[in-house]
Every structure is written in C-alpha cells, then in structure tokens.
Amino acid sequence: QVHLVESGGGLVQAGGSLRLSCAASGRTVTGYVMGWFRQAPGKERVFVAAISWSGSSINYADSVKGRFTVSRDNAKNTVYLQMNSLKPEDTAVYYCAVGASGTTVTVTTWRAYDYWGQGTQVTVSS
Numbered sequence: 001q002v003h004l005v006e007s008g009g010g011l012v013q014a015g016g017s018l019r020l021s022c023a024a025s026g027r028t029v030t031g032y033v034m035g036w037f038r039q040a041p042g043k044e045r046v047f048v049a050a051i052s053w054s055g056s057s058i059n060y061a062d063s064v065k066g067r068f069t070v071s072r073d074n075a076k077n078t079v080y081l082q083m084n085s086l087k088p089e090d091t092a093v094y095y096c097a098v099g100a101s102g103t104t105v106t107v108t109t110w111r112a113y114d115y116w117g118q119g120t121q122v123t124v125s126s
Helices: none
Strands: 002-007 010-013 018-026 034-039 046-051 058-060 068-073 078-083 092-099 113-116 120-125
Touching: 002 092, 002 113, 018 034, 018 092, 018 120, 034 078, 046 068, 046 078, 058 068, 078 092
Parallel strands: 010 120
Antiparallel strands: 002 018, 018 078, 034 046, 034 092, 046 058, 068 078, 092 113, 092 120
16 A cells, blocks of 8 residues: 655745645555646546656656656655646646556556545646
8 A cells, every 4th residue: 555645735826836745655656657637626637747767757748848847756755746837727636646557657547546645736826
C-alpha cells in the first residue's frame, strides 16, 4: 500500500505561480511512473503530467505545456508540479498518483494509476 499526500495548493491570481508537492510513504514507488491529474467541478479527472522513475521521460497535457514543470526527488519519495502563468481554467483539485506496473508516461488515462492522494485545491482568480 502506498500513501500519497499532496500539498501546496491555494488561491492565486491569474498569471501567478504555485508549487505542488506529493510525498509518498509506505510501499516503495521505486521504478514507477508518477502522475498528476486534476478534476474541476462537474468534470472528469484529466491528465496533467507524468514523470518516469529516472526523470528521463516526461509527458504533459497540451493545455499545460510550457507553463507547468513536473519533477521528482526519489531520495525524498516526492514529486513536484511547478505551475507558472496560471489561468482561471487551471482551477481544480489536483491529485498525484502512482502508475500501475507497466504504465508509461504516455498513458494518460487515470485508470492506469493505482494509488491516489487526497487532492489539493488550486483556485486561480481572474
């Protein structure tokens, strides 16, 4: 079992920045892809970004490319999502997740991820 805890969400004005963190504990996440998803009210949970264990493979949703950066510190079992140039449409609950065995960064469906954090709210005001 893996326990994930996200932090760093909050209220920010459009154009601002936030950095989300996701700390993993319990079973090791060594070798697994880690992903970020978001879910706005009344909408489906959608892919934001994913990073391989080594960090050499990364994938972003088109909507966040050039604005968001995903990274990980394996020594700390922590994944980060740096969000810059935030827009009101980025408002959502953000979740981190551990990919199932065999999941690669190009797999963008939430169904390919086994363990989830509780989420952190990001609100961007216009």
